[in-house]
Amino acid sequence: MKTILCIGAGYVGGPTMAMIALKCPEYRVVVVDIDAERIRAWQSDRLPIYEPGLDRVVKAALNRNLFFSTDITSSIAEADIIFVSVNTPTKTFGQGSGRAADLQFWEKTAREILAHSTTDKIVVEKSTLPVRTAEAMERILHSGRAGVHFEVLSNPEFLAEGTAVRDLENPDRVLIGGHDTDSGRRAVAELVSIYAHWVPRDRILTASVWSSELSKLAANAFLAQRISSINSLSALCEHTEADVSEVARAIGMDNRIGPRFLNASVGFGGSCFKKDILNLVYLCDHYGLHEVAAYWEQVVKMNEYQEDRFVQNVIASMFNTVAGKRIAVFGFAFKADTGDTRESPAIRVVRGLVAERAQVVVTDPQALGNAHRDLADLGDAVTFEIDPVKAAVGAHALAVMTEWSDYERLDYRRIYGDMVKPAFVFDGRNRLNHRALFDLGFNVYPIGKKPLSHL
Numbered sequence: 001m002k003t004i005l006c007i008g009a010g011y012v013g014g015p016t017m018a019m020i021a022l023k024c025p026e027y028r029v030v031v032v033d034i035d036a037e038r039i040r041a042w043q044s045d046r047l048p049i050y051e052p053g054l055d056r057v058v059k060a061a062l063n064r065n066l067f068f069s070t071d072i073t074s075s076i077a078e079a080d081i082i083f084v085s086v087n088t089p090t091k092t093f094g095q096g097s098g099r100a101a102d103l104q105f106w107e108k109t110a111r112e113i114l115a116h117s118t119t120d121k122i123v124v125e126k127s128t129l130p131v132r133t134a135e136a137m138e139r140i141l142h143s144g145r146a147g148v149h150f151e152v153l154s155n156p157e158f159l160a161e162g163t164a165v166r167d168l169e170n171p172d173r174v175l176i177g178g179h180d181t182d183s184g185r186r187a188v189a190e191l192v193s194i195y196a197h198w199v200p201r202d203r204i205l206t207a208s209v210w211s212s213e214l215s216k217l218a219a220n221a222f223l224a225q226r227i228s229s230i231n232s233l234s235a236l237c238e239h240t241e242a243d244v245s246e247v248a249r250a251i252g253m254d255n256r257i258g259p260r261f262l263n264a265s266v267g268f269g270g271s272c273f274k275k276d277i278l279n280l281v282y283l284c285d286h287y288g289l290h291e292v293a294a295y296w297e298q299v300v301k302m303n304e305y306q307e308d309r310f311v312q313n314v315i316a317s318m319f320n321t322v323a324g325k326r327i328a329v330f331g332f333a334f335k336a337d338t339g340d341t342r343e344s345p346a347i348r349v350v351r352g353l354v355a356e357r358a359q360v361v362v363t364d365p366q367a368l369g370n371a372h373r374d375l376a377d378l379g380d381a382v383t384f385e386i387d388p389v390k391a392a393v394g395a396h397a398l399a400v401m402t403e404w405s406d407y408e409r410l411d412y413r414r415i416y417g418d419m420v421k422p423a424f425v426f427d428g429r430n431r432l433n434h435r436a437l438f439d440l441g442f443n444v445y446p447i448g449k450k451p452l453s454h455l
Contacts, residue, residue, distance in 0.1 A: 001028050004194075005079035007109050009033035009042055009068060011049055011164075011271065011340065012126060012157045013085035018057045019168040021066035023198040028065050030079070032072045042068040050339040050366045053165035076116040081190070083155070084109055085126040090275050099282035101275070103133070110140040113150075120149045122187045125213070126157060134177075134209045151187035153178045154209045156216035161270060162337030174204045177212025217280045221296055224273040226261040228302035234264040234448025235309060244448025245430065264448040266401060266428030267306040267345040269334030274300055274343050307345045310399075310447075311352035314426050317445055317453075318397060323357035326420070328395040330388055331402020331429075332364040332371040339366035345428070346401040347374055353399075354381045363391040365404060389415060397424035403431045416440045422455060 006013045009031045021029035033039055041048035086109050091102040134152045141150040154177035159167045174195045178188035192204050237244040244264040252259030277300050284293035334344035350360050361383045362371050368384050375382045385391040392415045426445045434444045438452035445451045
């Protein structure tokens with residue numbers, strides 16, 4: 001029985017390996033991490049991440065052919081195929097700070113693989129990395145003992161949090177990048193055969209390593225660009241009394257454009273979009289492509305503008321001050337069906353409101369633990385409440401930050417009765433029934449639409 005190892009038990013490594021173990025019972029799949037608490041959580045009934053359907057997949061394979069461990073050294077030695085899925089955040093120091101990928105964890109992992117390998121291995125880049133990072137990994141891996149060969153492949157993930165299990169079971173495509181050599185082609189074929197257990201062969205794409213690495217950055221940049229594009233139009237819609245939903249529907253029916261990622265909102269978040277775009281910007285600048293870098297950097301600037309504009313609209317609509325006013329923030333995860341708060345628009349919005357001396361109460365069904373950590377420095381200016389109805393008691397305004405479906409079914413008549421009047425709703429996701437809220441007495445401020453106000 002061959003052994004597949006994944007180094008990194010986070011949002012990508014854990015779910016991906018669980019699906020491979022489920023679909024490929026003839027492989028032994030091991031996931032390792034230095035975080036012992038995270039590993040214990042993977043072995044328990046309370047997984048370390050929330051993802052619909054993930055518990056079913058993990059339970060089906062756990063302790064059958066899926067194992068979680070902190071023993072990185074022995075696991076590397078025993079593995080035939082090693083997926084590297086460690087964190088590659090944006091650098092916060094030194095050259096490229098704020099844009100380049102921080103590769104210190106990735107390099108440390110490469111050196112660990114080198115130190116503990118005595119047999120040939122296929123090493124698979126699963127982390128999102130700059131173009132030509134595989135070349136650096138190969139140099140590290142081939143600097144060690146003679147007779148041990150490492151073949152490095154690129155296999156970027158294209159998962160969307162909240163639908164990761166569905167994306168793994170029925171992916172749009174699986175991309176595998178390898179070298180056009182005999183050993184490279186053999187390694188690619190072996191990884192293809194793993195995915196072919198459940199993915200149709202015509203959805204498994206092979207490419208060069210460099211094309212594969214760039215495709216991941218490019219895909220996220222294109223998706224984020226669509227969101228920033230429609231959000232830029234939402235600002236114009238509010239000034240011209242056009243309706244951004246009608247505009248999005250009209251342009252989305254053009255089959256050259258399509259309707260996806262055209263929902264105006266307070267902005268995009270998550271671990272990938274901003275990080276990958278800034279990485280792309282840094283690479284373009286590195287190669288002297290400054291106009292290209294500026295083009296993609298504007299996607300991130302537009303997203304930050306949208307978040308700041310949301311705060312400015314709240315302040316302006318509430319008589320130019322929110323000082324001392326209670327504002328209930330509905331949702332803190334960057335999107336529904338996940339507890340992930342990385343780069344969530346709610347972080348910037350809450351901080352902007354607190355800077356204006358608002359008293360903010362945050363509610364979210366899955367992300368309150370992360371919200372506590374993200375806002376710990378704000379002290380008593382922010383409180384937390386799991387029940388959105390209770391969070392709204394005594395509030396002057398509701399600010400909807402996450403499109404949780406539960407928020408569409410709340411008793412807003414009761415909520416309105418418990419709020420300070422005039423009561424406001426700022427719908428940062430355009431998911432609520434605005435006319436019904438207005439009829440109850442709320443002053444309603446959507447994104448990219450004319451407000452419904454009694455004032």
